Amino acid sequence: MDTPGNAEIEQVIYESIWNVKPSLRTLPMSPATRLSSLGLESIEILSVVFEIEERFGLSIFDRQLDTFKTVGEARDLVLRLRAEVSQSSPAPVME
Amino acid sequence: MDRRVVITGMGCISGMGVGTGALWDGLMLAKTAICPVHLVAGQHQTTLLGVRVPGYDPLEHFSGDELTLRDRYAQFAIVCAREAMQDAGLEAGEHTPGDTAVILGSGGGGEHAREDAAVRMFTLGKIRCNPLTVPRVNNQASVGLVCMEFKFTGPSFIVSTGCAAATHAMCQAFLLIKHGMVTRALTGGTEAPVMLSVLQAFDAAGVISRTTCRPFSRERDGMVIGEGGAVIVMEELEAARARGAKIHAEVCGVGMSADASSAVHPAERGPAQAISMALAAGRIHREEVDYINAHGTGTQVNDRVESQAIRRVFGHHAEKLTVSSTKSLHGHTFGGAGGIELVATVMAMEHGVAPPTANYLGPDEGCDLDYAPNTPKPRRMDVALKQSFAFGGLNAVLALRREVKA
Numbered sequence: 001m002d003t004p005g006n007a008e009i010e011q012v013i014y015e016s017i018w019n020v021k022p023s024l025r026t027l028p029m030s031p032a033t034r035l036s037s038l039g040l041e042s043i044e045i046l047s048v049v050f051e052i053e054e055r056f057g058l059s060i061f062d063r064q065l066d067t068f069k070t071v072g073e074a075r076d077l078v079l080r081l082r083a084e085v086s087q088s089s090p091a092p093v094m095e
Numbered sequence: 096m097d098r099r100v101v102i103t104g105m106g107c108i109s110g111m112g113v114g115t116g117a118l119w120d121g122l123m124l125a126k127t128a129i130c131p132v133h134l135v136a137g138q139h140q141t142t143l144l145g146v147r148v149p150g151y152d153p154l155e156h157f158s159g160d161e162l163t164l165r166d167r168y169a170q171f172a173i174v175c176a177r178e179a180m181q182d183a184g185l186e187a188g189e190h191t192p193g194d195t196a197v198i199l200g201s202g203g204g205g206e207h208a209r210e211d212a213a214v215r216m217f218t219l220g221k222i223r224c225n226p227l228t229v230p231r232v233n234n235q236a237s238v239g240l241v242c243m244e245f246k247f248t249g250p251s252f253i254v255s256t257g258c259a260a261a262t263h264a265m266c267q268a269f270l271l272i273k274h275g276m277v278t279r280a281l282t283g284g285t286e287a288p289v290m291l292s293v294l295q296a297f298d299a300a301g302v303i304s305r306t307t308c309r310p311f312s313r314e315r316d317g318m319v320i321g322e323g324g325a326v327i328v329m330e331e332l333e334a335a336r337a338r339g340a341k342i343h344a345e346v347c348g349v350g351m352s353a354d355a356s357s358a359v360h361p362a363e364r365g366p367a368q369a370i371s372m373a374l375a376a377g378r379i380h381r382e383e384v385d386y387i388n389a390h391g392t393g394t395q396v397n398d399r400v401e402s403q404a405i406r407r408v409f410g411h412h413a414e415k416l417t418v419s420s421t422k423s424l425h426g427h428t429f430g431g432a433g434g435i436e437l438v439a440t441v442m443a444m445e446h447g448v449a450p451p452t453a454n455y456l457g458p459d460e461g462c463d464l465d466y467a468p469n470t471p472k473p474r475r476m477d478v479a480l481k482q483s484f485a486f487g488g489l490n491a492v493l494a495l496r497r498e499v500k501a
Contacts, residue, residue, distance in 0.1 A: 022159030046226035047163070053223070061223065 009056075009075045016051035020044050031072030056082065100272045101499060103340040104183025104328030106175035107438045108285070110146035110321050110425040114178060118425070118435065119442045122450040123471050127424050129307050129319045134291035136210055137218030144304055145289045146321030146426035164230055165240060166205030167287035167322070171431070172237035173244055175326035176281055180245065183328040184340060196277045197241050197251040198268040199326070200260025200284025202430035203293065204234030204253075210292050237285060241326070249277050255430070258390070260284050261324060262433030262483035262491035266349035268329050269493070278334045283434030285324030294320055300359070302394050308427070309454035310391035310420035311398045311462040318392040321426020325434030332499065344441045345496040347478075348377025354488025361397055361484055366390075366404035369490040370482060374408075377494035379478055381409050384416060386449050386479040388440040391420020392427055397484065399461035406464075417474060419467040423453035433483040437493065444476045444497040 018025050058081045068074045110128030111121025132145035208231035215221050235253040254264040261284025268282035304317035350372030354365030406413045421439045448471045455468035482492040
């Protein structure tokens, strides 16, 4: 499986945000965008995290909820968790 | 001081479409909205009879942002409340927010979010729930959202007595105004139960029709589940008069009771007690009643017991009543049913035409009243009842007068 690049992960995070609050599609966003600046209620921020988890198959909620404030930090967290998952998984058997 | 309660606004969404006008047009056409609906959830699918609101597009009423937190039944409540407020001529600033109650009914609340969560957990094997599940599922979401929409801060709660929820809610709203706690209330109820898990459950209980909903008729074989509801603006009479409000009807009295006999089978005594209580509370002599909008589900037992309860209360006057069930046209919307049917009752009095009981094939044993079979029945109606009965034997009745008497 190809490993998604930074821009690809950022795009998925943007889509997760848009899925929870569609009106934010019109707002310019960058890796520096702070989630707290988007006018999201706490339940909506949890929903953004849920969407990111769903799209990457990761578990952020239990351990890492407070470790990111910006889109870029969320991207870095996704990269780190994906790396942890791939290290802890057994190597695929080549046939 | 004897405070009196009137209806000054109505909003409705039903199998006939969005709005009270669509409801009335549909009732007068007497063309049932019941049809086969295909239902899918997870790996399961089925087709059963049901009623959906035709042409309802949530994005015509709400932004995408708003919809993330609004399950279908709550959307219906807000759509109905907007129409009711407009009909009542109430604009922002014309009312005291703390002096308005919001008392709505719903049997199941956000059933769509609940089913989505169940499919995700038990079919897809995903243990983590969508964080929006709780605010969407909870039964009181519709009340909270209506309060937020209009900034009402008065007494507000949901009533969840299944098929009688909207009627019970309207009884509570009446009592709050009558006893001086508030000046006005938005009340009624909504439901959006047309989904696989709900219809399968009612089908398993043996109450879903295989043909159509034909209340009080021979060959009736059950109910048909629909979606929708209504919101009514109830108001203290002098406050309504002071602002020059149009008055649709007076709510004269309410009655409530429990059968205390069976979880599923209605008994004649309970409904009769609630009807008698509503008449007494409204100081209405039974000979004054012209029309009853019945619970009339189309099941064998309900329709027979309801007819007998009416005979028990009204005696020989039962022969002079017109009794109809509009569920034959818009289906049974559970916690929204009493609301839709109250709107139908008020409009019937205003137009002087009783809506019909559709799909009627002829009299059946124990069902021997005038049910306005198949076509609307013109008649003057000064006093009418709306009655609703829920599983568990919980009954609620509203007594209405077309004109406010001195």
